[in-house]
Amino acid sequence: MAARSLGYDVHVLDPDPHCPASAIASRTIAARFDDADAATALAERCAVVTLEIEQIGTAALTAVSAIAPLRPGAAAVHIIQDRIRQKRWLSANGFPVGPFRDVASRDESVAAFDALGRSIFKSTSGGYDGRGQVRVDSVDSAAEAWSSLGARPCLVEQFLDIHFEISMLVARRPATPGTGPEMVVFPPARNHHEHGILDWSTIPAAAGAATIRQATEVATGIASTLGIEGLIAVELFVLRDGRLVVNELAPRPHNTFHSTERGCATSQFEQLVRAVCDLPLGSTDVVRPAAIANLLGDMWEAGTPDFAAALCVPAVRLHLYGKTSARPGRKMGHLSAVGATPDEALERVLRARDAMRR
Ligand code: ADP
Ligand code: MG
Numbered sequence: 001m002a003a004r005s006l007g008y009d010v011h012v013l014d015p016d017p018h019c020p021a022s023a024i025a026s027r028t029i030a031a032r033f034d035d036a037d038a039a040t041a042l043a044e045r046c047a048v049v050t051l052e053i054e055q056i057g058t059a060a061l062t063a064v065s066a067i068a069p070l071r072p073g074a075a076a077v078h079i080i081q082d083r084i085r086q087k088r089w090l091s092a093n094g095f096p097v098g099p100f101r102d103v104a105s106r107d108e109s110v111a112a113f114d115a116l117g118r119s120i121f122k123s124t125s126g127g128y129d130g131r132g133q134v135r136v137d138s139v140d141s142a143a144e145a146w147s148s149l150g151a152r153p154c155l156v157e158q159f160l161d162i163h164f165e166i167s168m169l170v171a172r173r174p175a176t177p178g179t180g181p182e183m184v185v186f187p188p189a190r191n192h193h194e195h196g197i198l199d200w201s202t203i204p205a206a207a208g209a210a211t212i213r214q215a216t217e218v219a220t221g222i223a224s225t226l227g228i229e230g231l232i233a234v235e236l237f238v239l240r241d242g243r244l245v246v247n248e249l250a251p252r253p254h255n256t257f258h259s260t261e262r263g264c265a266t267s268q269f270e271q272l273v274r275a276v277c278d279l280p281l282g283s284t285d286v287v288r289p290a291a292i293a294n295l296l297g298d299m300w301e302a303g304t305p306d307f308a309a310a311l312c313v314p315a316v317r318l319h320l321y322g323k324t325s326a327r328p329g330r331k332m333g334h335l336s337a338v339g340a341t342p343d344e345a346l347e348r349v350l351r352a353r354d355a356m357r358r
Contacts, residue, residue, distance in 0.1 A: 002269035008277070013042045020322040036063040043067035050230055050276045052252050054081045055126060071174075071229035071276040072251045079226065080249050083124045083155040093225055095218055096245045098237070099158040106146050112156040113142035121145040122155045129329065130196020135159065161240045165191040165247075166205045167256040168219035168234045171271045173278050180280040183223060184271075185216055186264065187286050189256040190342070191235075197329060200349065201256040202291040202342035203263050207238065214244050222249065230276045231268060233257065255294070255331070262317070262336045263290025263345075288338040291345035293353045295333045300326035302358040310335060310352035315345070 001024055003010050012021040017030035027045070031038030034057025043049050043064040050071055061074035079089045084102040091097050101112040103121075113119060113136060121142075123132035134145040136156075146154070166188045175182040190205035191198060207215070219234040226232065233254035235247040253268045261267040266274075266282025274281055299305050307318055320333035335352050339345035 002267065003273045006270070006273055006277075006279075008273070011042055011046055013038055018324060023322060033057060034060055036060045039063045040067060043070075048276050050252075050272065051077070054251055056081070069174075069229075069276075072232070073227065073229060076226040076228055076232075077251055080251050081125060083122050083127070083248070084153065085124075086249060087155055087157075090222075090246055090249075093222075095222060096243070098160050098245045101156045102153060103146065103156055104153045106143050106151070109142045109146035109156070110139055113139055116156060116158040118159040120157050120159055121149055122157065123149045124153055124155060129198075129331070130193075131329075133196060160237055160245065162237045163240045163242075164207075164238050165193065166207050166211075166215060166236050166238060167191055167201075167254065168215050168236065169254060169257045169260075169268060170219050170223040170228070170232050170234070171268075171275045171281050171284075172223045172228045172230070172232070173275045173281060174229050176278055179278075183220060184281045184284050185220060186257060186260060186268070186271075186284045188212055188215055189259065191256050197296065197331075198255050198294055200291060200293045200346060201259060202346050203257075203259050203289065204286050204342065206342065211238055211244055218244070218246060222246075226251075231272050255292075255334075258319070258334055259290040259292045259336055259345075260284075262338050263288050289340070289342040289345050290336060290338045291342060291349045292334045292336045293346075293349035294331055295320075295335065295353070295356075296328070297326035297330035297332055298328045299353075299357060300332065301328070304358075305356040306358060307356060309355035313337070313348050313352040313355065315339060316348055316352040 010025045011027040012025040013029045022028040029038050036059040039060035040063045046068050048069050049064050064070045065074050080086050087100050103109045103112050118137045121134045136142050136145045169186040172183040187204035189201045189203045191201045223232050233250040237245050257268040265285045316337045335349045337345045337348035
Protein backbone atom coordinates (compact mmCIF):
# COMPACT_ATOMS: atom_id res chain seq x y z
CA MET A 1 0.00 0.00 0.00
CA ALA A 2 2.89 2.35 0.76
CA ALA A 3 4.51 1.53 -2.60
CA ARG A 4 1.23 2.29 -4.36
CA SER A 5 1.01 5.69 -2.63
CA LEU A 6 4.48 6.51 -3.95
CA GLY A 7 3.30 5.67 -7.46
CA TYR A 8 4.82 2.21 -7.89
CA ASP A 9 3.22 -0.85 -9.42
CA VAL A 10 3.53 -3.97 -7.25
CA HIS A 11 3.99 -7.65 -8.15
CA VAL A 12 4.06 -10.31 -5.44
CA LEU A 13 5.18 -13.91 -5.05
CA ASP A 14 3.43 -15.96 -2.37
CA PRO A 15 2.39 -19.62 -2.05
CA ASP A 16 -1.21 -18.49 -1.59
CA PRO A 17 -2.81 -16.91 -4.70
CA HIS A 18 -5.23 -15.09 -2.36
CA CYS A 19 -2.51 -13.79 -0.02
CA PRO A 20 -3.28 -10.40 1.60
CA ALA A 21 -0.94 -8.52 -0.78
CA SER A 22 -2.72 -9.94 -3.85
CA ALA A 23 -5.55 -7.45 -3.28
CA ILE A 24 -3.32 -4.50 -4.17
CA ALA A 25 -0.81 -6.23 -6.48
CA SER A 26 -1.30 -6.04 -10.22
CA ARG A 27 0.27 -9.50 -10.56
CA THR A 28 0.47 -12.38 -8.07
CA ILE A 29 2.74 -15.35 -8.75
CA ALA A 30 1.57 -18.29 -6.63
CA ALA A 31 4.70 -20.33 -5.90
CA ARG A 32 6.77 -21.66 -3.03
CA PHE A 33 9.34 -19.32 -1.52
CA ASP A 34 12.11 -21.68 -2.72
CA ASP A 35 10.92 -21.81 -6.34
CA ALA A 36 13.86 -20.29 -8.28
CA ASP A 37 11.99 -20.25 -11.62
CA ALA A 38 9.07 -18.35 -10.12
CA ALA A 39 11.50 -15.94 -8.45
CA THR A 40 13.12 -15.35 -11.86
CA ALA A 41 9.71 -14.65 -13.39
CA LEU A 42 9.01 -12.11 -10.64
CA ALA A 43 12.38 -10.34 -10.99
CA GLU A 44 12.17 -10.13 -14.78
CA ARG A 45 9.41 -7.55 -14.56
CA CYS A 46 10.56 -5.66 -11.45
CA ALA A 47 12.98 -2.75 -11.02
CA VAL A 48 13.75 -3.86 -7.46
CA VAL A 49 12.77 -6.85 -5.32
CA THR A 50 12.33 -6.90 -1.53
CA LEU A 51 10.92 -9.41 0.95
CA GLU A 52 8.60 -9.53 3.94
CA ILE A 53 9.64 -12.97 5.19
CA GLU A 54 13.20 -14.24 5.58
CA GLN A 55 12.49 -17.93 4.90
CA ILE A 56 13.22 -17.72 1.16
CA GLY A 57 15.32 -20.47 -0.44
CA THR A 58 18.91 -19.57 -1.34
CA ALA A 59 18.42 -20.61 -4.98
CA ALA A 60 15.43 -18.23 -5.27
CA LEU A 61 17.43 -15.36 -3.72
CA THR A 62 20.34 -16.02 -6.09
CA ALA A 63 18.00 -16.20 -9.09
CA VAL A 64 16.52 -12.78 -8.24
CA SER A 65 19.93 -11.21 -7.63
CA ALA A 66 21.05 -12.20 -11.13
CA ILE A 67 18.28 -10.09 -12.68
CA ALA A 68 17.26 -7.23 -10.37
CA PRO A 69 18.64 -5.57 -7.22
CA LEU A 70 17.52 -7.68 -4.25
CA ARG A 71 17.27 -5.49 -1.13
CA PRO A 72 18.20 -6.64 1.48
CA GLY A 73 20.80 -8.78 -0.30
CA ALA A 74 21.09 -12.57 -0.34
CA ALA A 75 24.16 -12.67 1.95
CA ALA A 76 22.42 -10.82 4.81
CA VAL A 77 19.22 -12.87 4.45
CA HIS A 78 21.26 -16.09 4.42
CA ILE A 79 22.86 -15.19 7.78
CA ILE A 80 19.59 -14.13 9.38
CA GLN A 81 17.37 -16.99 8.19
CA ASP A 82 19.16 -19.61 10.30
CA ARG A 83 19.07 -18.97 14.06
CA ILE A 84 22.40 -20.69 14.72
CA ARG A 85 24.18 -18.87 11.90
CA GLN A 86 22.64 -15.57 13.06
CA LYS A 87 23.63 -15.97 16.71
CA ARG A 88 27.17 -17.02 15.75
CA TRP A 89 27.46 -14.01 13.44
CA LEU A 90 26.29 -11.61 16.17
CA SER A 91 28.71 -13.07 18.67
CA ALA A 92 31.66 -13.19 16.21
CA ASN A 93 31.08 -9.53 15.32
CA GLY A 94 31.13 -8.42 18.94
CA PHE A 95 27.41 -7.68 19.41
CA PRO A 96 26.07 -8.53 22.90
CA VAL A 97 24.14 -11.83 23.12
CA GLY A 98 23.17 -14.15 25.99
CA PRO A 99 24.90 -17.51 26.59
CA PHE A 100 24.00 -20.04 23.88
CA ARG A 101 25.04 -23.38 22.38
CA ASP A 102 24.15 -25.12 19.18
CA VAL A 103 23.32 -28.79 19.46
CA ALA A 104 23.15 -31.57 16.89
CA SER A 105 22.41 -34.66 19.00
CA ARG A 106 20.56 -35.86 22.07
CA ASP A 107 23.82 -36.01 24.05
CA GLU A 108 24.71 -32.44 23.07
CA SER A 109 21.23 -31.33 24.18
CA VAL A 110 21.80 -32.77 27.62
CA ALA A 111 25.32 -31.25 27.76
CA ALA A 112 23.89 -27.85 26.74
CA PHE A 113 21.37 -28.01 29.57
CA ASP A 114 24.14 -28.96 32.01
CA ALA A 115 26.16 -25.94 30.86
CA LEU A 116 23.36 -23.35 30.60
CA GLY A 117 20.74 -24.47 33.10
CA ARG A 118 17.15 -23.38 32.48
CA SER A 119 16.99 -22.71 28.75
CA ILE A 120 14.98 -22.39 25.54
CA PHE A 121 15.49 -24.75 22.61
CA LYS A 122 14.80 -23.01 19.29
CA SER A 123 14.62 -24.72 15.89
CA THR A 124 17.13 -23.18 13.47
CA SER A 125 14.63 -22.12 10.83
CA GLY A 126 10.93 -21.76 10.19
CA GLY A 127 10.05 -20.75 13.78
CA TYR A 128 8.11 -17.56 14.43
CA ASP A 129 5.64 -16.21 17.00
CA GLY A 130 7.08 -18.57 19.60
CA ARG A 131 6.59 -21.62 17.34
CA GLY A 132 9.47 -24.07 17.07
CA GLN A 133 10.54 -23.29 20.65
CA VAL A 134 10.51 -25.37 23.80
CA ARG A 135 11.32 -24.20 27.33
CA VAL A 136 13.47 -26.63 29.26
CA ASP A 137 14.04 -26.85 33.01
CA SER A 138 15.37 -30.39 33.56
CA VAL A 139 17.81 -32.83 31.95
CA ASP A 140 14.92 -35.11 30.95
CA SER A 141 13.02 -32.32 29.28
CA ALA A 142 16.23 -31.35 27.38
CA ALA A 143 16.28 -34.73 25.66
CA GLU A 144 12.52 -34.49 25.03
CA ALA A 145 12.86 -30.98 23.60
CA TRP A 146 15.49 -32.20 21.16
CA SER A 147 13.16 -34.96 19.90
CA SER A 148 10.06 -32.76 19.81
CA LEU A 149 11.88 -30.25 17.57
CA GLY A 150 12.49 -33.02 15.05
CA ALA A 151 15.91 -34.26 16.29
CA ARG A 152 17.55 -31.66 14.05
CA PRO A 153 20.27 -29.10 14.87
CA CYS A 154 18.87 -26.39 17.12
CA LEU A 155 19.91 -23.34 19.08
CA VAL A 156 19.85 -23.57 22.87
CA GLU A 157 19.72 -20.27 24.73
CA GLN A 158 20.00 -19.73 28.45
CA PHE A 159 16.64 -18.55 29.84
CA LEU A 160 17.39 -14.90 30.59
CA ASP A 161 16.09 -12.81 33.47
CA ILE A 162 14.38 -10.16 31.34
CA HIS A 163 13.34 -6.83 32.85
CA PHE A 164 11.67 -5.66 29.63
CA GLU A 165 11.88 -6.05 25.85
CA ILE A 166 12.59 -3.34 23.29
CA SER A 167 13.27 -3.33 19.56
CA MET A 168 15.10 -1.02 17.19
CA LEU A 169 14.41 -0.46 13.50
CA VAL A 170 17.06 0.85 11.12
CA ALA A 171 16.52 1.87 7.49
CA ARG A 172 19.57 1.91 5.23
CA ARG A 173 19.76 2.71 1.53
CA PRO A 174 22.29 2.14 -1.24
CA ALA A 175 23.44 5.74 -0.66
CA THR A 176 23.42 7.84 -3.78
CA PRO A 177 25.72 10.77 -2.84
CA GLY A 178 24.07 14.11 -2.10
CA THR A 179 20.59 12.71 -1.42
CA GLY A 180 20.50 12.76 2.36
CA PRO A 181 21.50 10.26 5.06
CA GLU A 182 22.37 6.70 4.21
CA MET A 183 20.85 5.38 7.43
CA VAL A 184 18.10 6.44 9.87
CA VAL A 185 16.89 4.89 13.12
CA PHE A 186 13.35 4.82 14.46
CA PRO A 187 12.70 5.49 18.15
CA PRO A 188 12.82 2.27 20.20
CA ALA A 189 9.62 0.28 20.68
CA ARG A 190 8.69 -1.29 24.01
CA ASN A 191 7.24 -4.78 23.57
CA HIS A 192 5.21 -7.23 25.60
CA HIS A 193 4.93 -10.90 24.63
CA GLU A 194 2.45 -13.54 25.84
CA HIS A 195 3.37 -17.20 25.26
CA GLY A 196 6.17 -16.10 22.90
CA ILE A 197 3.83 -14.01 20.71
CA LEU A 198 3.89 -10.21 20.58
CA ASP A 199 0.83 -8.95 22.47
CA TRP A 200 1.34 -5.19 22.43
CA SER A 201 3.97 -2.61 21.58
CA THR A 202 4.37 1.14 22.16
CA ILE A 203 6.58 3.94 20.83
CA PRO A 204 8.66 5.64 22.03
CA ALA A 205 9.96 3.23 24.69
CA ALA A 206 10.90 4.86 27.99
CA ALA A 207 14.04 2.76 28.37
CA GLY A 208 16.53 5.25 29.84
CA ALA A 209 18.97 7.41 27.87
CA ALA A 210 22.01 5.13 28.30
CA THR A 211 20.10 2.02 27.20
CA ILE A 212 18.66 3.81 24.17
CA ARG A 213 22.12 5.10 23.20
CA GLN A 214 23.59 1.61 23.43
CA ALA A 215 20.64 0.03 21.59
CA THR A 216 21.02 2.58 18.79
CA GLU A 217 24.75 1.88 18.52
CA VAL A 218 24.17 -1.89 18.40
CA ALA A 219 21.36 -1.63 15.81
CA THR A 220 23.19 0.75 13.46
CA GLY A 221 26.35 -1.36 13.86
CA ILE A 222 24.44 -4.48 12.82
CA ALA A 223 22.82 -2.70 9.84
CA SER A 224 26.18 -1.39 8.58
CA THR A 225 28.13 -4.60 9.16
CA LEU A 226 25.47 -6.67 7.38
CA GLY A 227 25.31 -4.05 4.60
CA ILE A 228 21.50 -3.91 4.87
CA GLU A 229 19.64 -2.18 2.05
CA GLY A 230 16.07 -1.82 3.26
CA LEU A 231 15.00 -2.37 6.87
CA ILE A 232 16.43 -4.35 9.75
CA ALA A 233 14.65 -4.86 13.06
CA VAL A 234 16.71 -5.77 16.12
CA GLU A 235 14.90 -7.39 19.06
CA LEU A 236 16.64 -6.68 22.38
CA PHE A 237 16.28 -7.74 25.99
CA VAL A 238 17.03 -5.38 28.87
CA LEU A 239 18.04 -7.76 31.66
CA ARG A 240 17.34 -7.29 35.38
CA ASP A 241 21.05 -6.61 35.94
CA GLY A 242 20.83 -3.75 33.41
CA ARG A 243 22.69 -5.47 30.55
CA LEU A 244 21.37 -5.18 27.03
CA VAL A 245 21.48 -8.25 24.76
CA VAL A 246 20.33 -8.90 21.20
CA ASN A 247 17.61 -11.55 20.91
CA GLU A 248 17.12 -11.81 17.15
CA LEU A 249 17.11 -9.94 13.84
CA ALA A 250 14.51 -9.49 11.08
CA PRO A 251 15.47 -7.99 7.68
CA ARG A 252 12.00 -6.55 6.94
CA PRO A 253 9.08 -4.56 8.39
CA HIS A 254 8.44 -5.73 11.95
CA ASN A 255 5.29 -6.19 14.03
CA THR A 256 6.73 -3.99 16.80
CA PHE A 257 6.92 -1.01 14.42
CA HIS A 258 3.39 -1.14 13.01
CA SER A 259 2.74 1.79 15.38
CA THR A 260 5.02 3.98 13.20
CA GLU A 261 2.05 4.21 10.81
CA ARG A 262 0.32 6.28 13.48
CA GLY A 263 3.10 7.79 15.57
CA CYS A 264 5.98 8.70 13.25
CA ALA A 265 6.52 11.21 10.46
CA THR A 266 7.26 8.25 8.17
CA SER A 267 5.81 4.74 8.59
CA GLN A 268 8.08 1.69 8.45
CA PHE A 269 6.28 0.64 5.27
CA GLU A 270 6.97 3.90 3.43
CA GLN A 271 10.54 3.84 4.77
CA LEU A 272 11.04 0.35 3.32
CA VAL A 273 9.91 1.57 -0.10
CA ARG A 274 12.15 4.64 0.12
CA ALA A 275 15.16 2.55 1.19
CA VAL A 276 14.85 -0.18 -1.45
CA CYS A 277 14.04 2.31 -4.22
CA ASP A 278 17.04 4.46 -3.17
CA LEU A 279 14.89 7.51 -2.42
CA PRO A 280 15.71 10.01 0.34
CA LEU A 281 14.87 8.43 3.71
CA GLY A 282 12.01 9.99 5.69
CA SER A 283 12.08 11.54 9.15
CA THR A 284 11.65 9.02 11.97
CA ASP A 285 10.48 11.71 14.43
CA VAL A 286 7.67 10.76 16.77
CA VAL A 287 4.73 13.00 15.96
CA ARG A 288 2.56 11.45 18.66
CA PRO A 289 3.12 8.49 21.04
CA ALA A 290 1.42 5.36 19.66
CA ALA A 291 0.60 1.76 20.53
CA ILE A 292 -0.61 -1.40 18.84
CA ALA A 293 -2.28 -4.55 20.21
CA ASN A 294 -2.33 -7.71 18.13
CA LEU A 295 -5.53 -9.55 17.21
CA LEU A 296 -4.96 -13.31 17.23
CA GLY A 297 -7.23 -15.91 15.64
CA ASP A 298 -8.35 -17.00 19.13
CA MET A 299 -10.60 -13.93 19.21
CA TRP A 300 -12.64 -15.35 16.32
CA GLU A 301 -13.49 -18.58 18.14
CA ALA A 302 -16.75 -17.24 19.58
CA GLY A 303 -17.72 -15.60 16.27
CA THR A 304 -16.61 -12.47 14.42
CA PRO A 305 -15.29 -9.97 16.99
CA ASP A 306 -17.28 -6.80 17.69
CA PHE A 307 -15.19 -4.42 15.58
CA ALA A 308 -17.64 -1.55 16.02
CA ALA A 309 -17.14 -1.66 19.80
CA ALA A 310 -13.38 -1.26 19.33
CA LEU A 311 -13.86 1.69 17.00
CA CYS A 312 -15.83 3.55 19.70
CA VAL A 313 -12.61 4.07 21.68
CA PRO A 314 -11.05 7.45 20.82
CA ALA A 315 -8.05 7.49 18.45
CA VAL A 316 -8.28 3.74 17.76
CA ARG A 317 -7.92 2.31 14.27
CA LEU A 318 -8.49 -1.25 13.08
CA HIS A 319 -6.05 -3.00 10.73
CA LEU A 320 -7.15 -6.37 9.32
CA TYR A 321 -4.81 -8.28 7.05
CA GLY A 322 -7.43 -10.03 4.92
CA LYS A 323 -6.47 -13.55 6.01
CA THR A 324 -9.31 -15.88 5.09
CA SER A 325 -9.15 -18.33 8.01
CA ALA A 326 -8.69 -17.59 11.71
CA ARG A 327 -6.62 -20.09 13.67
CA PRO A 328 -5.56 -19.85 17.34
CA GLY A 329 -2.25 -17.97 17.58
CA ARG A 330 -2.49 -16.63 13.99
CA LYS A 331 -2.05 -12.87 13.65
CA MET A 332 -5.24 -11.66 11.93
CA GLY A 333 -4.67 -7.92 12.39
CA HIS A 334 -4.01 -5.32 15.04
CA LEU A 335 -5.47 -2.26 16.69
CA SER A 336 -3.52 0.99 16.80
CA ALA A 337 -4.00 4.21 18.76
CA VAL A 338 -2.24 7.46 19.46
CA GLY A 339 -2.29 9.26 22.82
CA ALA A 340 -0.70 12.05 24.82
CA THR A 341 1.71 9.45 26.24
CA PRO A 342 2.67 5.89 25.19
CA ASP A 343 0.71 4.64 28.22
CA GLU A 344 -2.44 6.46 27.16
CA ALA A 345 -2.13 5.00 23.64
CA LEU A 346 -1.62 1.55 25.16
CA GLU A 347 -4.61 1.89 27.48
CA ARG A 348 -6.75 2.75 24.44
CA VAL A 349 -5.76 -0.26 22.31
CA LEU A 350 -6.15 -2.65 25.24
CA ARG A 351 -9.56 -1.22 26.15
CA ALA A 352 -10.64 -1.45 22.49
CA ARG A 353 -9.48 -5.06 22.27
CA ASP A 354 -11.39 -6.00 25.41
CA ALA A 355 -14.51 -4.33 24.02
CA MET A 356 -14.24 -6.47 20.86
CA ARG A 357 -14.42 -9.83 22.62
CA ARG A 358 -17.68 -11.77 22.22
P1 ADP B 1 10.16 -15.57 17.55
O1 ADP B 1 10.93 -15.79 16.29
O2 ADP B 1 9.02 -16.49 17.71
O3 ADP B 1 9.83 -14.10 17.78
P2 ADP B 1 12.02 -15.23 19.78
O4 ADP B 1 13.35 -15.89 19.85
O5 ADP B 1 12.00 -13.76 19.55
O6 ADP B 1 11.18 -16.03 18.69
O7 ADP B 1 11.23 -15.56 21.12
C1 ADP B 1 9.92 -15.08 21.37
C2 ADP B 1 9.84 -14.52 22.79
O8 ADP B 1 10.20 -15.53 23.74
C3 ADP B 1 10.80 -13.37 23.06
O9 ADP B 1 10.31 -12.13 22.60
C4 ADP B 1 10.89 -13.44 24.59
O10 ADP B 1 9.72 -12.92 25.21
C5 ADP B 1 10.92 -14.95 24.83
N1 ADP B 1 12.33 -15.43 24.81
C6 ADP B 1 13.05 -15.79 23.72
N2 ADP B 1 14.31 -16.13 24.04
C7 ADP B 1 14.41 -16.00 25.37
C8 ADP B 1 15.48 -16.24 26.32
N3 ADP B 1 16.68 -16.67 25.93
N4 ADP B 1 15.21 -16.02 27.64
C9 ADP B 1 13.98 -15.60 28.05
N5 ADP B 1 12.94 -15.38 27.21
C10 ADP B 1 13.14 -15.55 25.88
MG1 MG C 1 11.12 -12.57 18.16
